[in-house]
Amino acid sequence: MSKKYDAIIIGGGHNGLVCAAYLAKAGRKVLVLERRHVLGGAAVSEEMYPGFTFSVASYVVSLFRPHIIRDLELAKHGYEVIPMDCSFLPLPNGDSLARWSDPQRSRREIARFSRKDSEIYPEFGKVMTHMGKLAKAVIDYPAPDITSIKPKELSNLLRLGRTFKDLGPDLLHLNTKLVTMSALDFLDLWFESETLKAPMAVSGIIGTFQGVRSPGTAYVLLHHYMGQLDGAFRSWGFSKGGTGGISMACARAAESFGAEIRTEAPVQQVLIKKGNAEGVVLENGDEIIAKTVISNLDPNRTYLKMVGEKYLEDDVLKEIKRFKLRGSSGKVNLALDRVPEFSCRPGDGDHIRGDIAIAPSIDYLEKAFDQAKYGEFSTRPYINAVIPTLTDPSLAPPGKHILSCFVQYAPYNIKEGAENWPKYREAFGDTVVDTMAEYIPGLKDSILYRQVLTPWDLEQKMGLTEGNIFHGELSLEQLLFQRPIASYAKYKTSIPKLWMCGSGTHPGGGIMGAGGELCARSMLTSRSI
Amino acid sequence: MPIKSPFFARTSALCNSMNWKEWAGYYAVSSYGTLHDPEYFAFRYSAGLLDITPLFKYRVKGPDAAAFLSRIMVKNIHKLGVGRVSYCCWCTDAGKVIDDGTVMRRAENEFFVTSADPGYSWFSRFLRGYDVVLEEISEEVAGLALQGPTSRDILKQICDADLNNLKFFSTVKARADGFEIYVSRTGYTGDLGYEIWVENEHAITLWDAIMSAGKNYDIRPAGLDALDVTRVEAGLILKDVDYFNALYALIDDRMSSPYELSLGWTVNLDRDPFNGQASLKAEKENGSKWAIVGLDIDWPQLESLYAKHGLPPEIGSHAWRSSVPVYISADKKYQTGYATSGTWSPILKKNIALATVEKKYENIGNELRIEMTVEHKRYTVPAIISKPQFFNPERKTSNPNSQSDE
Numbered sequence: 057m058s059k060k061y062d063a064i065i066i067g068g069g070h071n072g073l074v075c076a077a078y079l080a081k082a083g084r085k086v087l088v089l090e091r092r093h094v095l096g097g098a099a100v101s102e103e104m105y106p107g108f109t110f111s112v113a114s115y116v117v118s119l120f121r122p123h124i125i126r127d128l129e130l131a132k133h134g135y136e137v138i139p140m141d142c143s144f145l146p147l148p149n150g151d152s153l154a155r156w157s158d159p160q161r162s163r164r165e166i167a168r169f170s171r172k173d174s175e176i177y178p179e180f181g182k183v184m185t186h187m188g189k190l191a192k193a194v195i196d197y198p199a200p201d202i203t204s205i206k207p208k209e210l211s212n213l214l215r216l217g218r219t220f221k222d223l224g225p226d227l228l229h230l231n232t233k234l235v236t237m238s239a240l241d242f243l244d245l246w247f248e249s250e251t252l253k254a255p256m257a258v259s260g261i262i263g264t265f266q267g268v269r270s271p272g273t274a275y276v277l278l279h280h281y282m283g284q285l286d287g288a289f290r291s292w293g294f295s296k297g298g299t300g301g302i303s304m305a306c307a308r309a310a311e312s313f314g315a316e317i318r319t320e321a322p323v324q325q326v327l328i329k330k331g332n333a334e335g336v337v338l339e340n341g342d343e344i345i346a347k348t349v350i351s352n353l354d355p356n357r358t359y360l361k362m363v364g365e366k367y368l369e370d371d372v373l374k375e376i377k378r379f380k381l382r383g384s385s386g387k388v389n390l391a392l393d394r395v396p397e398f399s400c401r402p403g404d405g406d407h408i409r410g411d412i413a414i415a416p417s418i419d420y421l422e423k424a425f426d427q428a429k430y431g432e433f434s435t436r437p438y439i440n441a442v443i444p445t446l447t448d449p450s451l452a453p454p455g456k457h458i459l460s461c462f463v464q465y466a467p468y469n470i471k472e473g474a475e476n477w478p479k480y481r482e483a484f485g486d487t488v489v490d491t492m493a494e495y496i497p498g499l500k501d502s503i504l505y506r507q508v509l510t511p512w513d514l515e516q517k518m519g520l521t522e523g524n525i526f527h528g529e530l531s532l533e534q535l536l537f538q539r540p541i542a543s544y545a546k547y548k549t550s551i552p553k554l555w556m557c558g559s560g561t562h563p564g565g566g567i568m569g570a571g572g573e574l575c576a577r578s579m580l581t582s583r584s585i
Numbered sequence: 586m587p588i589k590s591p592f593f594a595r596t597s598a599l600c601n602s603m604n605w606k607e608w609a610g611y612y613a614v615s616s617y618g619t620l621h622d623p624e625y626f627a628f629r630y631s632a633g634l635l636d637i638t639p640l641f642k643y644r645v646k647g648p649d650a651a652a653f654l655s656r657i658m659v660k661n662i663h664k665l666g667v668g669r670v671s672y673c674c675w676c677t678d679a680g681k682v683i684d685d686g687t688v689m690r691r692a693e694n695e696f697f698v699t700s701a702d703p704g705y706s707w708f709s710r711f712l713r714g715y716d717v718v719l720e721e722i723s724e725e726v727a728g729l730a731l732q733g734p735t736s737r738d739i740l741k742q743i744c745d746a747d748l749n750n751l752k753f754f755s756t757v758k759a760r761a762d763g764f765e766i767y768v769s770r771t772g773y774t775g776d777l778g779y780e781i782w783v784e785n786e787h788a789i790t791l792w793d794a795i796m797s798a799g800k801n802y803d804i805r806p807a808g809l810d811a812l813d814v815t816r817v818e819a820g821l822i823l824k825d826v827d828y829f830n831a832l833y834a835l836i837d838d839r840m841s842s843p844y845e846l847s848l849g850w851t852v853n854l855d856r857d858p859f860n861g862q863a864s865l866k867a868e869k870e871n872g873s874k875w876a877i878v879g880l881d882i883d884w885p886q887l888e889s890l891y892a893k894h895g896l897p898p899e900i901g902s903h904a905w906r907s908s909v910p911v912y913i914s915a916d917k918k919y920q921t922g923y924a925t926s927g928t929w930s931p932i933l934k935k936n937i938a939l940a941t942v943e944k945k946y947e948n949i950g951n952e953l954r955i956e957m958t959v960e961h962k963r964y965t966v967p968a969i970i971s972k973p974q975f976f977n978p979e980r981k982t983s984n985p986n987s988q989s990d991e
């Protein structure tokens with residue numbers, strides 16, 4: 057007979073691990089069950105080729121909440137993030153644009169494309185700093201429930217309202233624009249140079265099945281700006297040992313507080329008795345009983361696989377089925393025998409030590425999206441590449457490097473159906489390598505190993521439904537008190553004693569730890585555990 | 586990564602201290618020697634030579650040049666005579682200062698403008714409708730400031746300008762050895778001095794000519810540390826230290842009007858529309874909240890605080906630029922403002938500061954209290970409001986054969 061836990065957490069993604077750590081720290085008996093042999097979910101490091109450790113999925117971090125690092129003493133457990141200094145945009149015509157943390161250096165670079173833009177750039181930064189103030193109010197608290205009149209809900213709502221009000225009329229107006237406009241329209245309010253706008257606009261489409269001209273993408277742009285602007289974390293950075301390093305730090309912290317973590321323990325379903333979650337059934341048939349169950353899986357998997365349709369009310373089922381996942385990105389990781397050298401700016405200088413965007417123009421990005429709309433992957437995709445080994449040499453043998461390419465668009469639902477992705481996997485990989493090789497002529501000769509992950513692979517390997525990198529699109533109707541669904545948004549589900557803590561809950565995707573923390577806090581403060 | 590000014594080959598060879606800083610994206614010498622004091626004394630007793638290339642520089646040309654500049658500056662540029670220079674600021678619609686700089690009228694329809702922040706984008710917002718060409722020439726033109734009592738004698742030897750008759754805040758085109766320069770009688774030291782503008786290609790020749798002509802006049806290359814002391818003595822405010830560019834300020838409280846910066850004298854209100862006019866009119870009528878004042882910090886009291894700890898007064902020779910609270914009384918019950926920069930003035934033997942205080946306390950002679958930290962403890966000492974221009978020698982504005990002229 058299994059022993060009784062206060063909580064079982066299904067999934068050892070970073071959010072599940074953060075949640076486990078908070079509950080264990082509060083003295084609860086917690087068990088984490090991870091399907092794979094490694095922890096981390098989409099924030100995972102794996103040695104895919106001898107001596108080469110890939111950040112298999114997510115590759116950079118900025119949104120991770122600083123107070124979680126303090127609360128869980130993550131630095132002690134190995135959390136280390138090294139900020140990036142540069143955003144580099146190589147161009148097909150041999151030119152390039154690098155934006156640096158040194159404002160004067162950026163000004164000179166941008167001035168080559170537009171003197172006006174170069175000077176407005178800091179003004180834009182100022183406005184985004186104000187918008188970023190929202191980040192704290194939005195990310196660090198459970199989303200307020202607008203239908204409730206409980207004092208706590210009202211105070212949550214009030215705090216959010218006050219933060220909005222503090223923006224003043226001009227910024228408030230702008231904020232309204234931000235949530236309704238397209239990323240490009242929003243940037244058009246400031247800038248004229250396409251060369252500048254294209255690599256900025258892509259923040260608005262990451263992980264969405266939208267184009268830079270689609271309404272609502274301006275909000276996603278802000279979502280990516282938030283980490284950049286939050287006081288403690290100025291910019292995106294590399295996690296030591298890959299993004300799995302963050303997950304491992306969370307796991308060690310959880311264990312230090314007494315949590316139990318098991319890998320290769322796939323859960324078949326949630327055990328539901330008399331309507332309540334009472335534990336889980338593993339794929340091997342074992343039953344483990346617990347007072348509560350927390351799912352780190354996306355909403356779709358949680359409700360449709362772990363619970364099952366027969367336990368769902370009609371309305372909830374409808375809402376869950378409407379929840380948009382539609383993954384649109386893939387990942388190609390390359391092990392290289394040398395530093396990739398860009399023809400437009402040769403050498404291994406600081407320009408390639410940050411993030412590298414293949415986004416030469418707005419039309420390029422829109423064309424890439426057009427193909428995806430009709431069920432094809434982009435033949436010339438948007439790529440966000442990094443060479444983490446230039447910052448963290450522990451990831452590869454001396455002198456060898458990793459080129460990590462996040463690729464969009466790769467629609468989950470390709471024309472012939474998602475299950476046909478394996479047929480196209482290598483062609484997709486070739487497209488990415490060909491695209492990169494246009495900027496890095498020696499690339500193909502230097503590849504020692506290549507890992508290609510299509511959205512289908514992300515689903516099969518990582519358990520991300522439809523390959524959605526954020527457990528559900530960050531579109532406005534799926535955010536805040538509506539994430540994942542309007543009727544059950546506060547880490548609770550329609551099944552009593554079953555909770556959710558993954559990226560499919562407020563405040564959404566990315567390596568933030570926020571879902572895990574807020575779920576634990578909600579459970580503890582409501583004495584549900 | 587800063588870039589090098591055209592004088593870098595010379596300045597870097599002379600900078601023994603390796604003491605540099607970044608100024609508007611350029612490498613700039615903080616002090617050539619480990620101590621900046623000799624450079625300060627060069628400014629005050631002989632001549633100091635400072636690379637001012639990092640200033641942003643613009644050429645405004647065309648029939649409407651004066652009208653265009655009058656539209657954006659708080660000053661009526663129509664009234665600026667050819668060959669004259671004006672110190673100016675420019676404002677947002679709300680009448681808050683964006684930046685300050687100089688406008689030089691080189692010809693009826695040609696002006697040269699300097700600024701501390703890049704201004705091209707903002708200036709060009711107002712170009713529409715004017716027959717004028719705005720050109721940024723920041724990276725094409727280099728600048729030197731030659732400042733100090735012997736600066737005139739030095740400069741006379743290297744160019745043909747009639748310097749004996751060149752008045753304070755005037756500018757003239759001149760010929761040096763084989764190339765053209767513009768000389769203006771301006772500067773940031775509050776002393777006799779000139780700024781010299783030259784095409785990049787002649788920069789090194791100009792530097793060498795001035796340095797060699799200056800040998801017999803005790804010239805010294807000088808860095809920004811020495812300049813900082815002189816500019817506080819002269820009561821000249823500095824952007825990002827004593828005020829902030831309103832375009833970049835995060836909150837309204839960090840924005841200032843020209844009146845609040847005690848630059849009201851630069852504002853010409855009653856004329857054709859200019860940026861910020863309505864707001865400035867209203868402020869003029871209703872009164873401003875703040876004023877920038879000079880503070881003469883009581884030395885004997887400070888001395889006695891040190892004495893209490895068994896110490897002689899320890900005042901660094903660098904100008905400081907951190908915010909220091911200013912109170913109306915020693916009990917610290919009411920903070921009326923804050924000092925933003927200050928220095929020990931070696932020439933006045935005074936401890937002085939520039940401070941932003943509530944307007945009602947701005948009167949010369951008023952006594953306030955400024956916070957002073959002595960041996961890790963916070964005290965207040967009396968600070969008497971005085972004119973920000975602590976040091977204002979006659980030579981700054983006088984000409985050899987005539988009376989002083991401002």
Ligand SMILES: Cc1cc2nc3c(=O)[nH]c(=O)nc-3n(C[C@H](O)[C@H](O)[C@H](O)COP(=O)(O)OP(=O)(O)OC[C@H]3O[C@@H](n4cnc5c(N)ncnc54)[C@H](O)[C@@H]3O)c2cc1C
Pocket residue numbers: 066067068069070071072089090091092095096097098099112113114115116117118119321322323324352353386387462514517518519520524525526527557558559560564565566567568571
């Ligand atoms: C390709 C890619 C690139 C990305 N890039 C970035 C980036 O650069 N920066 C950034 O901040 N974010 C990025 N993201 C998003 C970010 O990685 C995710 O939002 C975040 O890691 C999700 O964490 P999570 O803990 O909520 O869920 P997950 O990491 O998805 O964790 C869920 C866990 O549950 C496990 N599981 C699934 N089914 C079962 C089962 N039946 N039984 C037991 N366990 C199960 C999974 O194996 C997994 O470990 C990226 C995502 C992807 C896919």
